[in-house]
Amino acid sequence: MFTGIIELIAEVVKVENEGSNVHITLTSTITNELKIDQSVAHNGVCLTVVAINGDEYTVTAIKETLDKSNIGLLAVGSKVNMERCLKVGARLDGHMVQGHVDQTAKCVEVKEEKGSFVYTFKHKQTQGMTVEKGSVCVNGVSLTVVNSKGTSFSVAIIPYTHEHTNFHEFKEGTVVNIEYDILGKYISKMFLNNI
Numbered sequence: 001m002f003t004g005i006i007e008l009i010a011e012v013v014k015v016e017n018e019g020s021n022v023h024i025t026l027t028s029t030i031t032n033e034l035k036i037d038q039s040v041a042h043n044g045v046c047l048t049v050v051a052i053n054g055d056e057y058t059v060t061a062i063k064e065t066l067d068k069s070n071i072g073l074l075a076v077g078s079k080v081n082m083e084r085c086l087k088v089g090a091r092l093d094g095h096m097v098q099g100h101v102d103q104t105a106k107c108v109e110v111k112e113e114k115g116s117f118v119y120t121f122k123h124k125q126t127q128g129m130t131v132e133k134g135s136v137c138v139n140g141v142s143l144t145v146v147n148s149k150g151t152s153f154s155v156a157i158i159p160y161t162h163e164h165t166n167f168h169e170f171k172e173g174t175v176v177n178i179e180y181d182i183l184g185k186y187i188s189k190m191f192l193n194n195i
Contacts (some may be wrong), residue, residue, distance in 0.1 A: 001086045002041045004094035004135075004142020006165045010042070012078040013056060020063040023050075024074055028082060031055045039099065041083040043166070044140030044177045045069045046099025069101040070139075070175045079166045081140040094142025095135040096182060102129075105138075107174040108152070117162050119170060120147070120154040121178070129180040129188060137179040141165050 007030070014025035026042075034040065034057050038049045047059035066072040074080065105123035121138065130136055130148040136155065137143070143155040162168050170176070 002097040004097045006081045010080045010082040022061045025058045041099045069177045101177040105178045117157040122152045135181045139176045
């Protein structure tokens with residue numbers, strides 16, 4: 001489990017394909033604190049650390065992950081939002097995030113509003129998965145939905161989040177990972193199945 005509060009930005013230093021899997025090696029300032037077999041969210045995708053070498057560590061993405069996320073688009077030099085899993089007994093500053101991406105979305109607008117930023121994302125039709133003032137996770141960042149529509153929503157970003165996540169690199173056309181709020185997903189399924 002994660003909270004959607006990004007710890008730091010890691011940088012991709014190597015991408016290696018093996019069959020349908022992709023091994024991604026990154027460097028970070030906390031690599032020395034990581035352990036093999038640890039779950040770490042990368043742009044909101046929960047991936048397992050499989051190797052550590054100095055200040056570099058490697059994670060592996062399988063076909064299911066590559067099909068549902070933007071992880072397959074990473075290249076050497078890509079900046080990745082990174083969050084280690086939640087510690088029991090720690091404060092929950094964001095919202096409950098599983099690290100299981102539902103789908104990707106495309107950034108269709110970035111608007112600066114005298115110090116803050118509003119990003120609008122277009123996604124596949126998923127009726128009722130975002131609600132006004134509800135929670136959503138974009139590239140692993142816990143955010144509040146504004147302007148929720150059938151196939152799009154917006155989020156407003158404070159300057160700190162803009163600078164300390166990879167949001168400052170987003171532009172029109174950027175593909176991001178979306179994880180909808182877990183409670184909203186269960187409620188939606190109940191209504192769809194008439195439970």
